[in-house]
Amino acid sequence: MRAMRAFHSDRHALPLPPGHRFPRTKYRLLRERVASLDDLETGEAEAASDADLGLAHDARYVAGVASGTLDAAAQRAIGFPWSAEMVERSRRSVGATVAAARAALADGVACNLAGGTHHAMAARGSGYCVFNDVAVAARILQREAPLRVVVVDLDVHQGDGTATIFAGDASVFTISLHGAKNFPFRKATSDLDIALADGCGDADYLDALERALAVLAGAHAERPFGLAFYLAGADPHEGDRLGRLKLTAAGLLERDRRILDRLGALGIPVALAMAGGYGIDLDVTVAIQAATVEAAISAWHAWRERARRAAPVLPAQVALAADNPGR
16 A cells, blocks of 8 residues: 555535534545645545444434434434434444544554544434444454454543443453543543543643553553554644643644554554544644644554565565675
């Protein structure tokens, strides 16, 4: 593969009422910003089917979303008014994470330019999350081959849906660093939760991240992970409307680099999802997430270089080197 692959679903517009705080244009702006990056190949995701979604979600919930027959309270919990476009966009956002996971297994690193819908539980949506893209993708890949998965969720909000779906499942290890006093106000239990105080800045955050990475490495040593999902939320940023933490853009980029470097060193392929980001200035959020994509491209290059160095030397190559000692 000559470029890192990234998948998108933003061409399916999400109709929202005026003043709605979900940043629906962020995904298009991010795709347009990274489209000219070297060594990046973007493609539109296919929609996840009912059968795909049913691997992580209750069939009645999937049918209710598809038909628009959820009750009013369930639709309010999602946070979007129902529309056919909402359903299609949600299916394709899942499809983009599935595609990124497949590409990561083949190439080492790949990306969904949206995704990270970690509040969706098996039988209900929540917090702008209709279907849980990571949970569905993990189940699809596990259906095809024995695979232990780690989810590294660095959105500012705890991944309660993901933690609940995988509770008690030793084949998936869930890690969440999140604001202690932020949504959801009733937290689920991940395999590792690190709750951060309001106002947490770069140094304290990165210290917490190092503790999480040490746990990840220990769990990998006991029983190796075959795939990681990394939710690279921009909402811990100091300029986020919903975040309550105080990370700088440089701190977030350092976070990304540490995660990707550690996963690469452990030989764990990684599929990224962009997760949350609700900046007062949306251009700042887009810039943060574009920097995450660039860090992923660098990690993809490092993965390729490690693979090249590890490749066996064929007898014909040995003979060629002997005949051409100066080369």
